[in-house]
Structures are given as C-alpha cells and as structure tokens.
Amino acid sequence: MPISLSDTLHNKTGTWRTFRPIHKNKLPPCNKKCPTGENIQKYIYLLLNKKYEEAYREIKKDNPIPSITGRVCPHPCESKCNRGEFDEPIAIHHIERFLGDYGLELKDNWEIEEKKEKIAIIGSGPAGLACAYHLRKKGYKIKIFEAENEIGGMLRIGIPDYRLPKDILDKEIKKLQEMGIEIETGVRINHPLDLAGNYDAIFVGTGAHISRKMGIPGEELDGVISGLEFLKKLNLGEKVKIGKKVAVIGGGNTAIDAARCALRLGAEVKILYRRSRNEMPAIESEVEEAEKEGIKIEFLTTPVKIIGKNQKVSTLECIRMELGEPDESGRRRPIPIKGSEFTLDFDTVILAIGEKVDLKLFENIETTSWGVKTDQYTRTTHEKVFAGGDCVTGPSTVVEALGAGKRASIAIDCFLKGEPLPVIKDKKPVTIENINLDYFERKKRKEPEKIEFNRRVNSFDEIWLRFDEKDLLEEAERCFSCGVCNRCDNCWVFCPDLSIIRNEEYSVNYDYCKGCGICARECPRYVITMEEER
Numbered sequence: 001m002p003i004s005l006s007d008t009l010h011n012k013t014g015t016w017r018t019f020r021p022i023h024k025n026k027l028p029p030c031n032k033k034c035p036t037g038e039n040i041q042k043y044i045y046l047l048l049n050k051k052y053e054e055a056y057r058e059i060k061k062d063n064p065i066p067s068i069t070g071r072v073c074p075h076p077c078e079s080k081c082n083r084g085e086f087d088e089p090i091a092i093h094h095i096e097r098f099l100g101d102y103g104l105e106l107k108d109n110w111e112i113e114e115k116k117e118k119i120a121i122i123g124s125g126p127a128g129l130a131c132a133y134h135l136r137k138k139g140y141k142i143k144i145f146e147a148e149n150e151i152g153g154m155l156r157i158g159i160p161d162y163r164l165p166k167d168i169l170d171k172e173i174k175k176l177q178e179m180g181i182e183i184e185t186g187v188r189i190n191h192p193l194d195l196a197g198n199y200d201a202i203f204v205g206t207g208a209h210i211s212r213k214m215g216i217p218g219e220e221l222d223g224v225i226s227g228l229e230f231l232k233k234l235n236l237g238e239k240v241k242i243g244k245k246v247a248v249i250g251g252g253n254t255a256i257d258a259a260r261c262a263l264r265l266g267a268e269v270k271i272l273y274r275r276s277r278n279e280m281p282a283i284e285s286e287v288e289e290a291e292k293e294g295i296k297i298e299f300l301t302t303p304v305k306i307i308g309k310n311q312k313v314s315t316l317e318c319i320r321m322e323l324g325e326p327d328e329s330g331r332r333r334p335i336p337i338k339g340s341e342f343t344l345d346f347d348t349v350i351l352a353i354g355e356k357v358d359l360k361l362f363e364n365i366e367t368t369s370w371g372v373k374t375d376q377y378t379r380t381t382h383e384k385v386f387a388g389g390d391c392v393t394g395p396s397t398v399v400e401a402l403g404a405g406k407r408a409s410i411a412i413d414c415f416l417k418g419e420p421l422p423v424i425k426d427k428k429p430v431t432i433e434n435i436n437l438d439y440f441e442r443k444k445r446k447e448p449e450k451i452e453f454n455r456r457v458n459s460f461d462e463i464w465l466r467f468d469e470k471d472l473l474e475e476a477e478r479c480f481s482c483g484v485c486n487r488c489d490n491c492w493v494f495c496p497d498l499s500i501i502r503n504e505e506y507s508v509n510y511d512y513c514k515g516c517g518i519c520a521r522e523c524p525r526y527v528i529t530m531e532e533e534r
C-alpha cells in the first residue's frame with residue numbers, strides 16, 4: 001500500500017529512511033486462477049487496443065483450444081475477478097470465445113524445430129490434445145491413439161451441440177493436425193507400456209468413462225439407460241429411443257446435459273438428486289439454464305427401486321433424504337428418511353450418478369482409489385509414463401485437463417533432456433484492497449445474447465451468440481487490469497517533482513524523486529510500490 005510522507009522520512013527509531021517508487025507488474029487473480037495459466041489481463045489489454053490477432057495468439061501460448069474453453073469452461077478465473085467484489089466479474093469466457101472464434105479463421109504458421117524423439121499419447125480428450133500441442137510446439141514427434149472412431153473425448157461424446165457445436169471442435173482439431181500431430185482413431189491401447197518400445201515417453205489421458213451403477217432392483221429393465229451412453233449416441237448422430245416421461249438420476253454435468261437433451265427430444269423431464277443444490281457437482285450456471293428450460297429438480301430424493309410392466313420401466317420407488325456429516329468428498333452425506341418412500345411414474349430412467357476411471361489400464365503403475373497416482377507434474381510411478389486429466393483426478397473439467405496436459409509437456413521435455421523440473425512458485429495475487437477504486441465507475445457486466453427461447457428448447461442449436469464488437473470492447477473496458485500497467489499516465493500526471501519518465505516501462509529519475517508516494521497512491525491498479533532504498 002502507498003505510504004505517507006512522514007513514513008518516508010522516519011521510522012520509529014528516528015533513523016532516516018528513503019523510499020522510492022518502483023513500477024513492477026504483479027499477478028492478477030484471474031491469471032493465477034486459470035489452470036492453464038492464461039495471461040487473461042494481457043489479452044484483454046491487447047483486445048482493448050483492437051489487436052485481436054495478437055490477443056488470440058496470447059491465449060494460444062497456453063491454451064490450444066480457446067474457442068472451446070470460451071464456450072464450456074466454468075471460468076474459475078471469473079470467480080476470483082476483483083471486479084466481482086466491486087460490481088460484477090468481467091465476462092472473461094465470452095471474451096475468450098470471441099477471440100477463439102476469431103482465431104479459427106486465422107492460419108497458425110508454426111515454425112517448429114524438429115526433434116528426433118517420439119511421444120505417444122493415449123486418448124484424444126483435452127488432456128491428450130493439450131499435451132500433444134505443447135510438445136509439438138517444442139518439436140517432438142507426436143502420435144495420439146484414440147479408442148473411439150472420433151477425436152475429442154468428452155468434448156465429442158459428452159458435451160452436446162447446444163453448448164459446443166461439433167464444427168467448432170472439428171476446426172480446433174484440424175488446427176492441431178496441421179501442426180503435424182498424428183491421430184489414429186479406433187485403436188484401444190491395453191497398457192501404456194505396450195508402446196514403450198517404440199516411443200521415448202508416453203502420456204495417458206484416458207478420462208473417466210465407466211458409468212457407475214446404482215445397484216437397485218430394476219436397473220436391467222427396458223427403458224433404463226446410462227447418461228453417458230445416451231449422450232454418446234446422440235452426439236455421434238445415432239438414433240436414440242426415449243419416452244415421454246423421463247427421470248434423470250444424478251447431479252453432475254452428465255445428468256444436466258442428459259436432461260436437457262431429453263427435453264429437446266420432446267420429453268417431460270425431472271432430475272432426482274440425493275443431496276441439495278449446494279452439493280451439486282454440475283456447473284452452477286448450467287443447472288440454472290436447465291431450470292429455465294423447464295426441467296424440474298427434486299432435491300434430497302433418490303430411487304430405491306425401478307418397477308416395470310412387461311419388462312419395461314413404469315414407476316420409480318423413491319425415498320427422501322436428509323443431509324448428515326460430510327463424507328470423504330467433503331460434501332454432506334445423504335441419509336434416507338425412514339418411512340418417506342413414495343412413487344413417481346416414468347417410462348425412461350437415465351442413470352447419471354457419475355463416471356469412474358478404468359484402472360485396468362494401469363497394472364503395475366500406482367493408482368489411488370479414484371485414478372492414477374501422479375505428482376503435480378503428472379509423473380506416474382513409471383519414469384516413462386505421465387498421466388493427466390480425468391484419469392488422474394476423476395471427473396473434473398476441460399480446463400483442468402488442459403492444465404494437466406501442459407504440465408505434462410514440461411515434465412516430458414525435462415525428462416527427455418535430463419533436466420530438473422522448474423519449481424512451481426506460489427505467488428500472491430493482487431486483491432481488491434490493492435486497487436484504487438476511486439478511479440473506477442460501477443458498470444453492469446455485458447453478456448452476448450442467447451437464441452430465442454422456443455428455438456432453444458426445440459433444437460440443438462447453440463444457445464449463446466457471440467459478443468458483438470461494441471459490447472465486447474465495453475466489457476473489456478471494465479477490466480481493472482489488476483497489478484499490471486495499462487499506461488493510464490496517472491503516475492506521470494500526479495508526480496509533483498516531474499521525476500516520472502514516460503518511456504515504455506515508465507521509469508523514475510531518482511535524482512528528482514523526493515519519495516512522496518503520490519504516484520503509488522494514485523496508481524489505480526497497484527503497479528507502483530514504495531520500496532526502501534538500501
């Protein structure tokens with residue numbers, strides 16, 4: 001924080017102290033919170049100066065698929081945006097989507113210095129794609145092995161078109177292939193070490209694809225389907241049979257998307273979730289959107305039996321729950337309330353109570369109870385095998401998988417060069433208390449439009465439209481640029497002894513500076529700090 005003139009001159013013991021202003025950029029909270037380490041402040045600054053291509057290339061340093069994260073990322077960056085404590089967080093993901101889409105039309109002319117080492121990647125989801133991308137940029141020869149006939153993992157088979165149209169995914173994948181990344185589909189690898197003879201390192205990004213069963217009577221009846229299977233069929237363009245009254249069991253992304261797809265196929269849909277809204281693992285905004293579309297959610301409710309007529313689902317016997325102490329996941333444990341059983345009629349039951357990792361793939365490599373065991377740099381207990389994404393964490397998010405793929409690329413590069421890993425430093429980000437709020441006006445967050453409601457619930461058309469340029473720039477203008485100079489000139493304007501020099505970095509002529517601290521106090525974004533001269 002800025003200091004007063006008296007602080008500048010004396011400390012408590014009366015000895016003379018001299019403080020000098022230092023211009024030094026700090027860490028914005030959005031940048032810190034992004035698992036891929038995107039320099040969000042920087043691309044917003046470039047965009048404000050209408051340098052769209054440069055802004056796009058700035059995102060691409062860390063994120064291989066910005067038009068996808070701009071659509072589906074739950075944007076942890078926004079949850080830490082200092083603007084959120086002032087009025088509303090910056091709509092970072094809509095800005096990212098604009099730039100990602102802008103970049104889809106550009107050619108990425110990579111100048112790659114080829115290396116001789118070959119790396120195998122198992123799985124073409126976001127973790128595998130990110131690892132491939134960052135290693136390819138470093139010049140390694142990359143081959144991805146994918147079990148499905150289509151590329152993209154959950155981006156392809158899980159997330160429906162109304163949130164992520166397939167042509168966007170195809171364009172991003174094409175860009176990666178144009179870098180020279182080879183992808184072979186329809187090949188299921190049985191064990192990572194099966195590839196050890198032909199490759200110098202192996203990255204495993206196989207996700208979590210085994211649907212959990214409920215273990216209740218009636219699960220085998222006609223009309224019971226797993227959420228992931230339902231979504232996969234729909235997303236791959238297969239015909240899916242669905243009834244008129246659909247129950248979806250679960251509270252994660254699979255449950256919400258399965259419910260919204262069933263609604264779009266014309267069914268009346270109800271979600272049954274055994275905990276309360278606070279414990280739902282699905283992305284909060286997607287739950288809200290589902291409810292707006294007319295999907296009802298029965299909280300604290302779980303089925304105990306699926307009852308059939310002629311081998312076909314007809315009724316669900318359910319029980320009400322109450323919440324007890326937290327379980328190993330940290331969420332409060334649901335406990336059935338004795339005698340609260342009741343029945344509801346449905347003709348289809350979609351079970352979406354979560355996905356597990358297929359641990360068979362990791363024989364002789366250490367695992368945890370939910371996935372593969374790795375350190376924070378994705379190294380497994382076998383020196384040649386690295387792993388990241390859902391197969392390590394259990395079901396998580398696209399951006400976490402992208403971050404893991406990026407860390408793996410650093411670890412694999414160091415492994416192949418025989419170099420030590422860089423130390424991950426935990427830097428403190430700029431907080432709202434550091435910002436001089438006198439320089440900012442309260443302004444409502446801008447968001448793009450959505451498509452018209454009737455079209456939305458009756459089709460799989462993408463819901464969100466893209467920012468138009470005017471709104472985009474107005475939204476970007478709201479950014480505090482926490483801790484990073486955006487050349488507002490305040491330090492230069494307010495300096496009473498004309499000691500600030502307006503060059504590229506804003507330096508200080510210390511021959512004139514009296515250390516009054518006014519420049520630090522009037523810097524809106526905490527770039528200048530007064531540091532004691534020694």
Ligand SMILES: Cc1cc2nc3c(=O)[nH]c(=O)nc-3n(C[C@H](O)[C@H](O)[C@H](O)COP(=O)(O)OP(=O)(O)OC[C@H]3O[C@@H](n4cnc5c(N)ncnc54)[C@H](O)[C@@H]3O)c2cc1C
Nearest residue numbers: 123125126127147153154158189206207389390396397398
């Ligand atoms: C319905 C649904 C909606 C979601 N919505 C969102 C969202 O909006 N936002 C968000 O951030 N996250 C969302 N998620 C989560 C997100 O999709 C995942 O966290 C992310 O895709 C994990 O990436 P991954 O690369 O680890 O695994 P995956 O995306 O699962 O990819 C793994 C790939 O490995 C392949 N594979 C598996 N085994 C083998 C083998 N033996 N040999 C070869 N290939 C193999 C699989 O076929 C698959 O293609 C959603 C998930 C689901 C299911």
